[in-house]
Amino acid sequence: MSLIRSSSEDLPRIPRARVAILTSMWYAEHVKNVADKCEQILVQQEAAVQRHELPGTYEFPYAVRVLKESDSELVAVVCIGIVLKGETEHYEMILNSCAVGLTKASLDYDVIVINGIIPATDRKQIVARANTDQFNKGIELAQAAVEAIAWTKKVRGS
Secondary structure, X not given: OOOOOOXXXXXXXXXOOEXXXXXXXXXXXXXXXHHHHHHXXXXXXXXXXXXXXXXXXXXHXXXXXXXXXXXXXXXXXXXXXXXXXXXXXXXXXXXXXXXXXHHHHHHHHOOEEEEEEEEEOOHHHHHHHHOOOOOOHHHHHHHHHHHHHHXXXXXXXX
């Protein structure tokens, strides 16, 4: 596992940047650990954060659209969920559909979308990425969101 930065201390501030965190109900305890860490860092960087829980990850692309249509000032959406591989092809279908849908939503609605859907083939992988240590995936997701927001503001001169 890697980290974009070793800490969030040197991240740029993003005052009042409107960011939504979408979470899936599946593997709720682990998803919450990742979302909590992500939100903590976003708030430290002065973002205005809202959270929404959805039944699963498949609903994320639609939710991005609804959120952006409801809030034109929304600059980023961080999508956090876990998809555990089972015995069928459902795993691949969900991951592929979400990746395509989130990319399309980002481009169609001019909003940064961070795909934090964690694919796992066993429960050990889930725990490793959702633990409350320095490898918590929420750190990486927040850092990516903050960097993308700061870059976009710089390029657009806002």
